[in-house]
Amino acid sequence: SQKIEQNSEALNIQEGKTATLTCNYTNYSPAYLQWYRQDPGRGPVFLLLIRENEKEKRKERLKVTFDTTLKQSLFHITASQPADSATYLCALDRGTYKYIFGTGTRLKVLA
Amino acid sequence: GAGVSQSPSNKVTEKGKDVELRCDPISGHTALYWYRxxxxxxxEFLIYFQGNxxxxxxxxxxxxxxxxxxGGSVSTLTIQRTQQEDSAVYLCASSLPPGLMYNEQFFGPGTRLTVL
Incomplete structure (x- = not known):
């Protein structure tokens, strides 16, 4: 079955630096890969989606890459700010409706 | 318009009791998911509804x-004879039908269930 690995350890970075989070999967390549942000006590909020035939997607300070050979997606936040501190989840979709979520990586941006 | 709403926000119950969790999806969203x-x-995916x-x-x-x-709208998740391992946050999400746009899911704030 499909497994998703996200770094369970928290990532601490200095304000202004680029944060890079990793999402690795073990089995089939998904049709879509999504990234969500989750703040404590709240539901996840959709950030970006990348399709299997796309290498890179950008939105403001966010960038997602997708390498189907490495079975990996990288999520970058440039010029990070303390307000970016949250847990970031990746989710895989085969093109059906059923999503598989990773456990998330907690990011803390230090002022 | 309003987002996905869930009620109650917190629920504390005793082991063995039944609980009902409610989800109001975004109007027009035919897909509805429950996660734990x-x-x-x-x-953790629990159940998915799509239209009829x-x-x-x-x-x-x-x-x-x-x-x-x-009625293709409000959903209720029922847990009977609750156990302590059922303690978790139960999240509901809704989206447009698969195949439209990004299949982006809109999540509610969740219901935190504590079974004593």
Whole structure:
């Protein structure tokens, strides 16, 4: 079955630096890969989606890459700010409706 | 318009009691999902509704769990004879039908269930 690995350890970075989070999967390549942000006590909020035939997607300070050979997606936040501190989840979709979520990586941006 | 709403926000119950969790999806969203998130864990898929089709119940952990969706809108997740391991945050999400746009899911704030 499909497994998703996200770094369970928290990532601490200095304000202004680029944060890079990793999402690795073990089995089939998904049709879509999504990234969500989750703040404590709240539901996840959709950030970006990348399709299997796309290498890179950008939105403001966010960038997602997708390498189907490495079975990996990288999520970058440039010029990070303390307000970016949250847990970031990746989710895989085969093109059906059923999503598989990773456990998330907690990011803390230090002022 | 309003986002996905869930009630109650917190529920404390005694082991063996039944609980009902409610989800109001975004108007016009025909797809509705229930997930469970335990402390430090990812989202665990429970059940999926799409329009009038039969729901996909493959993620329900036991027959103590059931869900229904009335009129293609509001959904209720019922847990019978609750156990302590049922303690978690139960999240509901809705989206447009698969195949439209990004299949982006809009999540509610969740219901935190504590079974004593």
């Amino acid at each position: 998130q335990s402390l430090g864990q990812g989202l 089709s039969a729901p996909d119940k493959s993620g329900l952990p036991s027959d103590r769990f059931s869900a229904e969706r009335t």
